[in-house]
Every structure is written in C-alpha cells, then in structure tokens.
Amino acid sequence: MSYLDNIRTFVRVYELGNMSAAARDQRISAAVASSRIAQLEEHLNVRLFQRTTRQLHATEQGEIFYAGACKIIDAVEQAEADVESVTRTPRGSLLVAAPLGIGRRLIAPLIPKFKDAYPLIDIRLRLSDRALDIAGEGLDIAFFLGLPKDSTLKIRKIADCPRVLFAAPEYVARKGWPKSPSELTTGTHDCLNLRYPGAPEFQWPLKTANGTEKFAVSGPFESDDGDVLTSWALEGHGIILKPVFEVQDHLKSGALVPVLEGTPPVSVQLGCLYSHRRHQDPKTRLFIDFLARPMAQAVAP
Template identity: 60%
Template sequence: MSYTGNLKTFIRVYELGSMSAAGRDQRISAAVASARIGELEKHLGVRLFNRTTRSLHPTEQGSIFYKGAQKILEAIDEAEGAVADVSRKPKGSLHVGAPLGIGKRLIAQRIPEFKDSYPEIDVRLRLSDRKIDITVEALDMAFVLGILEDSNFRVRHIADCPRLLCAAPGYFVDRPRPRTGKELMEQDHACLLHRYPGARDFVWTLETPEGPQRFEVASSLESDDGDVLTAWALAGRGIMLKPRFEVAEYLASGELVPVCEDNPPYAVSLACIFPHKRLQDPKSRLFIEFMVAAIKQALADLPEPATTAA
C-alpha cells in the first residue's frame, strides 16, 4: 500500500477512534487497517496509538502527526486538482451527504446526468435524516436544510424553501381543520413528529400577526425517517411539518391539504456546506455548480397545489 494510503487510514483511525470503524470507512478489514498503522509506526519509529483489547487512544506523537498528515493530504488534493483543472478531465471520488428528503427528491435522480458529463468522477451518496458531521463521515460536501453555525465550513446558499403543515383530507372527516396555530393547539390535533437525537421539530415556529410564535406539539407517532411521516400522513394519522418540495405531488393530487394557512411555518434555507479547501478541487466545484442549477430548476418546476375548500 502507498504511503498516502497509509496516511488516509491513519487519519480515519484517529478521527473514528477504532480500527474496525476506520476499516469499514475505507472498505478494508480491521486487520489491514492495523497493518497500515504498523507500517507508519515502523517508518516513523514512534508509536501513534496506545492500544488495549477494548480501547485505542492516540499518543502525544500521534496527535502531532495527525495535524501534519492532514496538511500533507490537503496539499496532495490541491496538486491533483490543479493537474485535473489543466487537463480538463477531473477525476476521483466525491463523498456527498444529504437528508433523505433532499437526497431522494432533488439530488439522487440527477447524479447519473452528472456522471454522463464527467465519467471519471465517482459519486458516493450517503443519505440520512440524522445530523451530518462532515469531518467524522469524511464527506466532501453535504446538502442541508437550515443554517449551520460552524464557521469551519463554507456555505453555498441554494434557495429558501417554503414549508407547510399538511394532512390527508380523510383526517378531517370527524374533526375541524385548523387555520391558525391557536386552533391547532385548542383542537388537540395529532401531530406527526420528525424526531432524532438533537431534533427540534417538536416545537413548530409559525408566522403570526404578532411575529414568530412557538407551539409545543406532542404525538404518539414519531420517526427519524421523513418518508415514514409522509406515509402516516397519507394514511390519515395526523398533521406533519414538511418542506413543500417533499410533498408537492401529494398537494397537487389532493392527497394532502395545507393546514394552518393563516399561520404558516417559516421557510428554511437549502444550502450546500463544504470545507474551505474544496474550493480548490475542480470536481467539487463542478458538482456543486451542477447541483445548484439542477435543484433550482427542480424547485421552479414543482406542481401547484390543488384548490381545496377548508
């Protein structure tokens, strides 16, 4: 294995704190990951990790070497990017993260078209509704809804996405359809919650004449998968909060109807976040520009909701 490959394995072992986790990330066995670390230690003449049967911790030398190894790989990435820029044939792998809703409806179906234009760029798409950590998951970029406060990343704003509360018409057969947040609370409606560690959607912030107002909602049905909530809503099990692009087809067909239209939720920012160094990588720039244009067009082409009576 090359010295560069050993460095990449070392960095992932250091960041993930486990040979087996780093092996899975690198698509190698834990034994191979351990062997690569051993080669590095032999080359450097120092121990990089203190190992026991149950734990692995970097030594002081390992922590120092980690910072240097990062700079080495960043320099290699920039050099390869410069060569690719000159040759006009960008190549390599891109690791991209996104929530399930964005990934399935706005990104995944457009990746083959990007691949047709740039056949030597491989795209590894990872979808999850849990909070994405670019560093831990070794991603080149991630598409997100909402503003991140981490100043270590650059943010490419794509669009402000309207959101709404909605439910199936059948849910209102034997109950009133609320038009305001106050009615939502007073009528004791069933709310379908998108909840995972760190999620805050159990507090819905709605626009009112008095300004933003927070409504604490509770439910016996919640999931960390947004598509599960949509299925429950379509089955008439309650009211959910969604970006319009995720449910546009159901609003157009009348299978879902808007709720609390006098107090709608605030729009949320759709953006792409990425480390500063990725600006120097032509394949990253190409993918971001391609997706920004494609997503904007997809949002512009969303069908209009059906006209329904309250």
C-alpha cells in the first residue's frame, strides 16, 4: 500500500473529523481507511488522533503532521500538473458541485461532451442547493449563483444571469396581480422561498425607483430544492424568484407569467469557485474553459 495513499487518507480524516466520511470521500472502505491511519501511526511511532465514539480529534503530533502532509500532497499534485501540461494528456478525476438548477440544465448535458474530448478525466458531479464547504468536502470546483463569501478561493465569473418574478395564471386569477413589492412582505401575496439549514434570512433584491431594495418576503411554502419551488409555482401556490434560463420554457408556454415587471430582481452572478492550489491543475482549467462559453450562452437574455 502506497505511503502517499496513507497520507492522503490521513489528510481527509483530519479535515472531515470522521473515518467513515473520509473513507467515502476516498472511495475506500472504513476498514481500509482505519488501516492506513494505523500504518502511519506505526511508522511515525505516535498517535495521530484521539478517538471518541463519533469523531476523531488530532493530537499535537497529528496537527504537526497535517501541516507537513498538506505540503507533500501539494508538491505531488503540482508535479503531476506540470507533467500533464507538457504531455497534454491530463488525467484523473474532478469532484464538481453545483446548485440543482445549474447542474441539471447547464452542466450535466455538457459532461459527456467533455468526457468525449478528454477521455482520461472522470467527473464526479454533486448537486445541491445548500451552502457547500469546498475544502471540507474535498471539492475541486463549485459552481454558484450569487456572491460567494469565501475570499480565500479563486473566482471565475462566467456571466450575469437575469432573474424574474413569476407565478401561474391560476394564482394571479385567484390572488390578483401584485401592484408593488411591499405586497410580498405583508401577507397579501404568497412567496415561495428557497431555504436550507444555516441559510440567512431570505430577502429578494429588487430594482425600484430608489435603487436596489431588499424585501423580506413571506409565504407558507419553503424548500431547499429549487425545482420543488418551480413545481409549486406551476400548481398556483405562489410567486417565485428564479433565473430566467430555469423557467424560460414555462414562460414561453404561458404556464408561468412575469409579475412586478416594473421592479424586476437584480441579476445574479454565475461563476465557479476553486482553491488556489487547483488553479495550476490542467484538469481544472480545461473543465472550466470547456463549460464557460456554452453556459454563458445558455443564460444570456
């Protein structure tokens, strides 16, 4: 068993604080992960973790070894990237995350085409509308809509993505057309909100005569899945804020209609995040460059 594999497993156990989670991340069994840590401890003649029922905590020696282990992995990955740049045969895997709407509509259809162009690169796609911990989850690239908070990561802007407020004709017939954004906050109209554990208080930024204003909207329906909200809107349960590209077919068919067109939502940034370490990885650059143009074209008004 490779000593480098042992070090990689140790780093993920340290970062995730859980042997089973690290094993899943490495695509190995928990028994193999435990064996790798045990071999490292035997080799170093120290205990790297204090084990409790549910979690592992690094010892002082483990903290010291983690700092050095990261340098080793960084050096190996940089060397591999340098070789790939020269040989022009990038290989390996990329763990990519994206919100559900972006992932299903924009990214997933492009991955088979990328694989045809670069058959030695495997893509592991994870879709979720929740906030992601890029380092903690071992992600290589994370696509986003909005303004990411983590300033330690590199950002690649792809496009400005226009958004719209819309509802089903059935809803408008029942509740009437909203006349001002204030009706979204007083209970006059029902808003469908995207929320997930740990999400901040939800507000919709709308363009008004006074500039951009944020409205703390309310309504009886919430979900952490944006497509569920679209389904509820189609059934006439409320008003929703969505990127145009996600609902344009429904808008064209008349199944959904724009509301409050005089005070539209602010456009949102579509982009991706990746660590500074991944910036030099040819796989990362190739994947982002391959997807950037068709994604920008897809969200263009």
